Amino acid sequence: MTGSRLEPEQRELLALVRDFAAAEVAPRAARDEAAGTFPADLYKQLGAMDLMGLPFDVDDGGGGQPYTVYLRVVEELARAFLAVGEALSVHTLATWAVAAYAGDQVRREWLPRMVSGELLGAYSLSEPGSGSDAAALTTRAVRDGDDYVVNGTKAWVTHGGEAGFYVLMCRTGGDGPRGISALLVPGDCPGLSFGPDERKMGLRSSPTRQLVFADARVPARHLLGEEGRGFEIAMRALDGGRLGIAACAVGLAQAALDASVGYALQREQFGRPIAEFQGVGWMLADMATGIEASRALYLEAADRRDAGEPYGRMAAMSKLLASDTAMRVAIDAVQVHGGYGYVTDYPVERYLREAKVLQIVEGTNQVQRVVIARDLLRGAGARRVQRPRDRRARPDDRPARASRIRRGRGRRGGTARRRAGRTGEGRPRPRSWRGWPSRRSSPRAGCCWRPPWTCSPATRRACGGSRGRRPRRCSPCSGRSSWSTLGGSTG
Numbered sequence: 271m272t273g274s275r276l277e278p279e280q281r282e283l284l285a286l287v288r289d290f291a292a293a294e295v296a297p298r299a300a301r302d303e304a305a306g307t308f309p310a311d312l313y314k315q316l317g318a319m320d321l322m323g324l325p326f327d328v329d330d331g332g333g334g335q336p337y338t339v340y341l342r343v344v345e346e347l348a349r350a351f352l353a354v355g356e357a358l359s360v361h362t363l364a365t366w367a368v369a370a371y372a373g374d375q376v377r378r379e380w381l382p383r384m385v386s387g388e389l390l391g392a393y394s395l396s397e398p399g400s401g402s403d404a405a406a407l408t409t410r411a412v413r414d415g416d417d418y419v420v421n422g423t424k425a426w427v428t429h430g431g432e433a434g435f436y437v438l439m440c441r442t443g444g445d446g447p448r449g450i451s452a453l454l455v456p457g458d459c460p461g462l463s464f465g466p467d468e469r470k471m472g473l474r475s476s477p478t479r480q481l482v483f484a485d486a487r488v489p490a491r492h493l494l495g496e497e498g499r500g501f502e503i504a505m506r507a508l509d510g511g512r513l514g515i516a517a518c519a520v521g522l523a524q525a526a527l528d529a530s531v532g533y534a535l536q537r538e539q540f541g542r543p544i545a546e547f548q549g550v551g552w553m554l555a556d557m558a559t560g561i562e563a564s565r566a567l568y569l570e571a572a573d574r575r576d577a578g579e580p581y582g583r584m585a586a587m588s589k590l591l592a593s594d595t596a597m598r599v600a601i602d603a604v605q606v607h608g609g610y611g612y613v614t615d616y617p618v619e620r621y622l623r624e625a626k627v628l629q630i631v632e633g634t635n636q637v638q639r640v641v642i643a644r645d646l647l648r649g650a651g652a653r654r655v656q657r658p659r660d661r662r663a664r665p666d667d668r669p670a671r672a673s674r675i676r677r678g679r680g681r682r683g684g685t686a687r688r689r690a691g692r693t694g695e696g697r698p699r700p701r702s703w704r705g706w707p708s709r710r711s712s713p714r715a716g717c718c719w720r721p722p723w724t725c726s727p728a729t730r731r732a733c734g735g736s737r738g739r740r741p742r743r744c745s746p747c748s749g750r751s752s753w754s755t756l757g758g759s760t761g
């Protein structure tokens with residue numbers, strides 16, 4: 271674990287968590303998972319150790335720790351027992367929504383019991399008919415006097431039936447994301463009942479149930495933010511939650527690697543430990559590399575969050591990379607164990623079953639890619655929108671466009687656009703970090719600022735360029751273009 275940026279007391283905190291996880295949490299994992307036992311007493315102990323409110327304000331009773339420290343704690347717990355690390359992550363996600371959006375009275379009433387761990391939190395967005403398309407949810411809340419009356423069914427709720435409070439996303443308005451609001455629902459809310467515990471492939475000691483609302487009355491003051499902001503709250507909460515899932519995935523992968531290294535050193539075949547075979551050593555090396563990369567990425571994203579910078583895209587990347595890595599590491603861990611990896615005597619078959627769910631929860635990994643791509647392209651789109659303004663700033667450009675129109679080609683269509691795509695014509699001018707173009711190196715009218723093989727035929731004739739990869743440059747540009755300062759071919 272990287273620890274160079276930790277304060278001494280933060281190192282002590284992590285050492286305390288590691289010792290607790292090794293002594294109290296890890297020995298329970300196999301037994302509780304096999305029996306599907308919810309380890310409620312462990313959450314009480316975490317609360318008693320002041321670990322259930324680590325990233326929240328000291329004024330609210332929290333630990334006042336940066337996200338980087340909180341996530342390392344999640345990782346340590348998940349390394350010992352995934353359900354416990356995941357529980358802390360989900361609890362923090364739900365508590366965050368209350369800490370950030372509840373009114374003063376509700377905060378005073380509820381927050382201290384949340385950050386102390388007295389009340390375990392749950393987050394309820396998914397429904398039977400809306401998972402990835404979360405904005406299509408149909409559970410409805412109608413204002414009636416001082417209450418909302420809630421009807422509908424929510425699905426897949428981690429801690430369903432065990433939680434002290436639920437952050438519920440429901441519809442108070444019309445279709446789409448703007449019709450969604452967030453409510454804080456007490457665990458013992460009248461009219462709220464629970465479906466049976468889902469029978470899962472793994473993570474069995476973490477209860478997953480439906481919430482069934484039948485004329486459930488929730489005080490109107492429990493509205494988080496304003497009506498219509500529920501989807502935004504849900505998405506912002508998920509940004510932080512995805513970092514928690516990334517930390518869980520790294521913890522799980524680390525446990526699988528630890529087990530594999532230990533096994534490879536003691537298992538002998540052909541008269542020597544299997545760790546000495548290159549085929550096994552390379553698997554271990556790949557596992558360790560993926561884990562370190564995943565850890566570095568989630569810590570970098572958490573750093574940005576702590577600094578108040580945008581981190582949503584990087585949170586999605588962290589969740590994607592870490593959970594895919596955990597899956598691959600768990601598969602390889604079974605492989606390193608051979609036949610013994612396929613039976614329950616060793617923990618790696620459980621790691622494999624547990625890793626799978628991390629690719630699904632809090633947005634499947636396909637949805638993470640959608641989030642990343644959309645954010646990436648939104649940035650690129652903003653740059654594209656600036657292009658016409660850049661071009662207008664070059665007065666010598668107008669006659670060229672006008673002449674194109676006079677020649678009957680109008681705005682770029684068909685052939686011209688294809689040629690432009692090949693040649694780079696019309697793309698934004700490349701800018702050097704040194705502030706290019708300076709007055710001296712600016713192109714003269716009719717001359718090229720592009721690498722010469724991208725010139726139009728007319729300017730190519732003026733420059734003496736050619737279609738080849740190494741054309742001659744015209745003298746005003748020669749050796750001074752952005753191409754040369756960026757290290758490209760200078761012809």
Ligand SMILES: Cc1cc2nc3c(=O)[nH]c(=O)nc-3n(C[C@H](O)[C@H](O)[C@H](O)COP(=O)(O)OP(=O)(O)OC[C@H]3O[C@@H](n4cnc5c(N)ncnc54)[C@H](O)[C@@H]3O)c2cc1C
Nearest residue numbers: 393394395396400401402426427428630631632633634636
């Ligand atoms: C153990 C467990 C615990 C959970 N805990 C909670 C919880 O506490 N709170 C909560 O609200 N939810 C929870 N969930 C629900 C979880 O978030 C959803 O299962 C998840 O968002 C996917 O929704 P879905 O299952 O309806 O799958 P679907 O949305 O039906 O997706 C099915 C497949 O289609 C793909 N797909 C869908 N849309 C696209 C797209 N646009 N592009 C590409 N691929 C797409 C998906 O990636 C997936 O492979 C939990 C789920 C599990 C299994």
